Amino acid sequence: DAGVIQSPRHEVTEMGQEVTLRCKPISGHNSLFWYRQTMMRGLELLIYFNNNVPIDDSGMPEDRFSAKMPNASFSTLKIQPSEPRDSAVYFCASSFGVLGELFFGEGSRLTVL
Amino acid sequence: GEDVEQSLFLSVREGDSSVINCTYTDSSSTYLYWYKQEPGAGLQLLTYIFSNMDMKQDQRLTVLLNKKDKHLSLRIADTQTGDSAIYFCAESSPSGAGSYQLTFGKGTKLSVIP
Numbered sequence: 001d002a003g004v005i006q007s008p009r010h011e012v013t014e015m016g017q018e019v020t021l022r023c024k025p026i027s028g029h030n031s032l033f034w035y036r037q038t039m040m041r042g043l044e045l046l047i048y049f050n051n052n053v054p055i056d057d058s059g060m061p062e063d064r065f066s067a068k069m070p071n072a073s074f075s076t077l078k079i080q081p082s083e084p085r086d087s088a089v090y091f092c093a094s095s096f097g098v099l100g101e102l103f104f105g106e107g108s109r110l111t112v113l
Numbered sequence: 114g115e116d117v118e119q120s121l122f123l124s125v126r127e128g129d130s131s132v133i134n135c136t137y138t139d140s141s142s143t144y145l146y147w148y149k150q151e152p153g154a155g156l157q158l159l160t161y162i163f164s165n166m167d168m169k170q171d172q173r174l175t176v177l178l179n180k181k182d183k184h185l186s187l188r189i190a191d192t193q194t195g196d197s198a199i200y201f202c203a204e205s206s207p208s209g210a211g212s213y214q215l216t217f218g219k220g221t222k223l224s225v226i227p
Contacts, residue, residue: 004155042219043156043201056214091155101146102215104155 004105006092012111018080021108024073025094033102034067034077035091043091049075061086082112117218119202124224131189133221135202138183142204145178147187150199150220159200160187189223197225 005024013019025032033048047057049069057067064083069075079086089109093102119135137145142164148156162169162176162185169176175188189196199220206214 043217045214045216048214093155101158101161102148102156104157106153106155 004092004094004103006090006105006108008108009106010109010111012113013082014113015083016081017112018078019082019086019110019112021077021090021092021110023075023077023092023105025075025092026096026103027073029094029096029103030072031095032069032075033093033095034075035093037089037091037107038087046077079110082110084112086110087112117202117204117216119200119218119221121219122222122224124226125192126226127192127194129192131187131192131196131223131225133187133189133200133202133223135185135187135218136183137185137202137204137216139204139206139216140183141206143207144205145176145185146201146203146205146215147174147176147185148201148203148217150201152198156201192223192225194225194227197223199223 007022031050034046036044036046046059047067048055052069065079067077089107091104091107093104095102116138125131144161146161147159149159150156160171160174160176162178167178173190177186185202199222201220202218203215
């Protein structure tokens with residue numbers, strides 16, 4: 001299995017631009033999570049889906065952030081408009097079953113100038 | 114809400130034992146985990162312990178759980194330079210709809226001195 005696949009691995013953009021991060025979870029997993037990692041705040045859960053349905057989006061910072069999961073094999077996290085304080089590494093993770101083990105992608109490093 | 118605390122840095126000499134500590138607040142935690150993050154990579158599950166266990170050993174790794182004090186530790190025996198990474202403690206609790214939600218600590222950066 002290829003694991004959780006995220007794209008792009010790196011993105012540099014200017015303030016005000018739209019950013020779209022993509023994730024392909026492991027086939028057969030029924031939960032998908034978006035995390036943000038910064039030095040100051042550590043790993044923060046932004047939103048998670050169960051069976052493609054958003055369950056908890058209370059971690060989404062503000063309305064500029066949105067996430068979708070149109071099917072079991074694809075999810076996007078969109079930031080519009082982006083701001084310098086959004087600079088971070090964004091991780092997607094998927095899981096299946098009661099153990100709750102998360103399988104993480106390699107992350108998308110976002111730099112907003 | 115749930116909170117997971119761990120020290121940010123630990124430095125040990127190669128060959129010594131490393132002990133990384135973690136405290137958590139959610140008494141309904143079902144599982145507790147240790148994840149490892151190497152530079153430029155995502156987190157990988159290292160080991161886990163069910164909340165009704167006191168100890169779990171897996172090769173060089175020993176996990177101790179004190180449920181009364183809500184304290185979890187990870188001991189790495191014979192620490193190697195390849196163990197240098199950030200170690201995250203995490204707890205899981207049911208979040209409804211048959212899924213579990215993990216709360217992570219901020220991670221402990223382990224530096225191994227050759």
